[in-house]
Amino acid sequence: RKEVEQDPGPFNVPEGATVAFNCTYSNSASQSFFWYRQDCRKEPKLLMSVYSSGNEDGRFTAQLNRASQYISLLIRDSKLSDSATYLCVVNTVGGNEKLTFGTGTRLTIIP
Amino acid sequence: GAVVSQHPSWVICKSGTSVKIECRSLDFQATTMFWYRQFPKQSLMLMATSNEGSKATYEQGVEKDKFLINHASLTLSTLTVTSAHPEDSSFYICSARDIGGVTDTQYFGPGTRLTVL
Numbered sequence: 001r002k003e004v005e006q007d008p009g010p011f012n013v014p015e016g017a018t019v020a021f022n023c024t025y026s027n028s029a030s031q032s033f034f035w036y037r038q039d040c041r042k043e044p045k046l047l048m049s050v051y052s053s054g055n056e057d058g059r060f061t062a063q064l065n066r067a068s069q070y071i072s073l074l075i076r077d078s079k080l081s082d083s084a085t086y087l088c089v090v091n092t093v094g095g096n097e098k099l100t101f102g103t104g105t106r107l108t109i110i111p
Numbered sequence: 112g113a114v115v116s117q118h119p120s121w122v123i124c125k126s127g128t129s130v131k132i133e134c135r136s137l138d139f140q141a142t143t144m145f146w147y148r149q150f151p152k153q154s155l156m157l158m159a160t161s162n163e164g165s166k167a168t169y170e171q172g173v174e175k176d177k178f179l180i181n182h183a184s185l186t187l188s189t190l191t192v193t194s195a196h197p198e199d200s201s202f203y204i205c206s207a208r209d210i211g212g213v214t215d216t217q218y219f220g221p222g223t224r225l226t227v228l
Binding site: 041042043044045046087098099100101102103104 | 145153154155156157160202204206216217219220221222224
């Protein structure tokens, strides 16, 4: 089983729609969780950290369920510029910034 | 936000040659830098953790004698791919952890695309 699993997609959704991505992780000792965005042939960029209480940043909402080892990302009112690959990332060892990346979910927003 | 640069951004070389990639933290100090590799349509895979002033820690399956890492200062780490072969062609990305930051965040460089002919 992969340490971090994501549905690779692709997700093709119309502009303005709401889209949700899910991610599961296998190591119950994981400490920190993130969503990164990666554009084609570019480096990943941090989108947001994910906290147990859930957090929101504009149109983006992230949720963490430690009991189910599950992370989600919700994008509301999607824009064309949201088209990218979204990477679920887990810090698998507390205090050691070793990030484990999911394979990513490809999102394309259709005009 | 913090800035990490990589040089070169792309390189094409012949099989058997060695390629050096530099990773610099431009506006912060980084005792720890990380080297990742990403093959097409695959996830980033951590190759090694580079620690300033000490030996790098390699992930399982990564040959330390082939991928030489040097972290000589708080702002520079280098990855040398020795005797590169076509199967080493990949997107190499470094990241740096800001020791002075409020949160433990890794900042990624723009990546180096290596093509070995």
